[in-house]
Amino acid sequence: MTAIDLNKYGITGTTEIVYNPSYEMLFEEETKEGLEGFEVGQNTELDAVNVMTGIYTGRSPKDKYIVMDENSKDTVWWTSDEYKNDNHPMSEEVWQTVKDIAVKELCNKRLFVVDAFCGANKDTRMAIRFIVEVAWQAHFVKNMFIRPTEEELKDFTPDFVVYNASKAKVENYKELGLNSETCVAFNITSREQVIINTWYGGEMKKGMFSMMNYYLPLKGIASMHCSANTDMNGENTAIFFGLSGTGKTTLSTDPKRLLIGDDEHGWDDNGVFNFEGGCYAKVINLDKDSEPDIYNAIKRNALLENVTVDAEGKIDFADKSVTENTRVSYPIDHIEKIVRPVSSAPAAKNVIFLSADAFGVLPPVSILTPEQTQYYFLSGFTAKLAGTERGITEPTPTFSACFGQAFLELHPTKYAEELVKKMEKSGAKAYLVNTGWNGTGKRISIKDTRGIIDAILNGDIKNAPTKTIPYFNFEVPTELPGVDPAILDPRDTYADASEWDAKAKDLAGRFIKNFSKYEGNEAGKALVAAGPQL
Ligand SMILES: Nc1ncnc2c1ncn2[C@@H]1O[C@H](COP(=O)(O)OP(=O)(O)OP(=O)(O)O)[C@@H](O)[C@H]1O
Numbered sequence: 260m261t262a263i264d265l266n267k268y269g270i271t272g273t274t275e276i277v278y279n280p281s282y283e284m285l286f287e288e289e290t291k292e293g294l295e296g297f298e299v300g301q302n303t304e305l306d307a308v309n310v311m312t313g314i315y316t317g318r319s320p321k322d323k324y325i326v327m328d329e330n331s332k333d334t335v336w337w338t339s340d341e342y343k344n345d346n347h348p349m350s351e352e353v354w355q356t357v358k359d360i361a362v363k364e365l366c367n368k369r370l371f372v373v374d375a376f377c378g379a380n381k382d383t384r385m386a387i388r389f390i391v392e393v394a395w396q397a398h399f400v401k402n403m404f405i406r407p408t409e410e411e412l413k414d415f416t417p418d419f420v421v422y423n424a425s426k427a428k429v430e431n432y433k434e435l436g437l438n439s440e441t442c443v444a445f446n447i448t449s450r451e452q453v454i455i456n457t458w459y460g461g462e463m464k465k466g467m468f469s470m471m472n473y474y475l476p477l478k479g480i481a482s483m484h485c486s487a488n489t490d491m492n493g494e495n496t497a498i499f500f501g502l503s504g505t506g507k508t509t510l511s512t513d514p515k516r517l518l519i520g521d522d523e524h525g526w527d528d529n530g531v532f533n534f535e536g537g538c539y540a541k542v543i544n545l546d547k548d549s550e551p552d553i554y555n556a557i558k559r560n561a562l563l564e565n566v567t568v569d570a571e572g573k574i575d576f577a578d579k580s581v582t583e584n585t586r587v588s589y590p591i592d593h594i595e596k597i598v599r600p601v602s603s604a605p606a607a608k609n610v611i612f613l614s615a616d617a618f619g620v621l622p623p624v625s626i627l628t629p630e631q632t633q634y635y636f637l638s639g640f641t642a643k644l645a646g647t648e649r650g651i652t653e654p655t656p657t658f659s660a661c662f663g664q665a666f667l668e669l670h671p672t673k674y675a676e677e678l679v680k681k682m683e684k685s686g687a688k689a690y691l692v693n694t695g696w697n698g699t700g701k702r703i704s705i706k707d708t709r710g711i712i713d714a715i716l717n718g719d720i721k722n723a724p725t726k727t728i729p730y731f732n733f734e735v736p737t738e739l740p741g742v743d744p745a746i747l748d749p750r751d752t753y754a755d756a757s758e759w760d761a762k763a764k765d766l767a768g769r770f771i772k773n774f775s776k777y778e779g780n781e782a783g784k785a786l787v788a789a790g791p792q793l
């Protein structure tokens with residue numbers, strides 16, 4: 260076993276280091292006698308362990324901080340009154356205090372240390388060292404990040420260190436001017452992340468994604484919250500942007516194509532590459548027949564989170580009593596059709612923006628002009644359903660720049676600039692795909708959406724007859740093979756088209772209002788004409 264010295268991080272008195280545990284070892288650790296509380300894992304009928312992640316079953320953006328220092332002060336896109344975001348500044352003094360809390364928590368313990376990579380390309384990847392107390396957190400990062408070979412581990416020198424002190428609390432947070440006892444802080448200069456009082460693994464996954472989003476665009480590489488796949492020859496690459504729940508994981512897992520990755524990618528002069536070594540799929544209401552590949556990926560070494568499991572290990576995927584955000588992480592090779600051995604492929608030819616529109620306004624597919632591409636990328640629209648089940652209340656519109664505002668460390672226009680450059684070079688076309696609702700009150704079926712995606716990827720959409728949708732000026736096909744023609748013009752899904760009209764005007768107004776934050780400069784102003792018009 261590689262000798263790891265934690266003293267240099269200030270972590271002293273370590274009783275044992277479990278270094279890069281094997282999957283067998285993780286299974287033993289997660290299910291061994293004597294574990295308590297949220298450390299307990301339970302094996303299930305699918306032979307994957309399920310864990311409860313604790314109070315936090317999702318990320319905590321209000322507790323996210325970045326150290327403001329000489330290096331970061333003029334580069335990071337800080338939150339401001341004009342444009343609020345999740346990049347809250349932290350002073351170097353407060354950073355030292357929270358780091359001390361984390362280090363103290365990790366002293367005199369038996370710890371798991373996982374060394375892994377973020378980024379499939381050797382020249383731009385980050386070597387990350389995760390120091391955690393909880394076995395399943397080690398399992399989560401082993402699944403989600405790129406697992407080094409024995410050879411790579413021999414001379415592994417971390418570029419970034421993550422101190423996960425999920426069991427600690429920032430007791431004096433008020434005094435420190437922080438939001439709560441929970442803290443997720445990044446130091447871009449010393450290249451460290453500190454996590455306190457949240458057990459949720461997504462803070463490590465999306466934390467390192469945020470760091471890639473900082474470092475890569477500054478090197479001229481696009482860094483994107485998207486899934487990606489390519490054809491069986493590894494030639495016709497597509498990327499799928501979208502906020503949570505819009506279908507990145509579902510639609511990129513396609514038995515006809517090779518998966519590159521389901522959530523985080525870079526795009527450099529050689530093409531599109533995955534940051535991750537695994538996938539993180541939603542499992543709420545997971546259906547074996549409509550999503551066989553994801554279902555079959557749930558086996559030994561996959562890790563379920565917050566799923567309801569009975570004493571015999573029987574899983575109830577329909578139960579959302581713990582959270583709607585039930586998940587499974589699995590190493591990417593649990594999916595059969597993937598790009599091997601490195602998760603990368605040539606530049607994308609098709610760029611798809613996924614939006615789950617709960618207003619029932621957006622067409623299921625729109626062909627975007629280059630200007631519309633920029634406008635809708637910067638807008639990053641999706642809608643969440645407020646009410647859970649019956650009696651749908653108000654849909655909640657979300658405008659999240661670049662379909663991933665929570666993870667952007669630079670100004671959104673920087674990501675748009677890099678994407679446009681790459682798209683121009685490869686001659687890529689962009690489409691806006693509504694995976695949400697229409698006038699029927701039902702969600703557009705996965706079958707119809709898959710038919711639309713197929714038509715984009717095999718070029719059928721280029722030969723389809725089209726029409727223009729008012730207010731948005733979207734060009735939409737009127738027929739596509741394998742897609743119900745009655746849904747392609749959203750107005751046709753309403754008993755009375757004037758209903759669509761009223762909702763469309765309302766949504767157009769929301770876009771216009773949201774976009775005003777980009778109108779401070781000439782480039783932003785120039786894009787207004789590409790957006791909805793009232
Ligand atoms: N037409 C549709 N297209 C895509 N997904 C759909 C559609 N209708 C229903 N769904 C459901 O919506 C969910 C999409 O979730 P998915 O995990 O693919 O989103 P995601 O974009 O990967 O989110 P995250 O960023 O949180 O991982 C799935 O549960 C899927 O079954």
Ligand SMILES: O=C([O-])CC(=O)C(=O)O
Nearest residue numbers: 318461464465503522539
């Ligand atoms: O990490 C994920 O896949 C879920 C996600 O996008 C988020 O954290 O908002």
Ligand SMILES: [Mn+2]
Nearest residue numbers: 507508521539
């Ligand atoms: Mn996903």
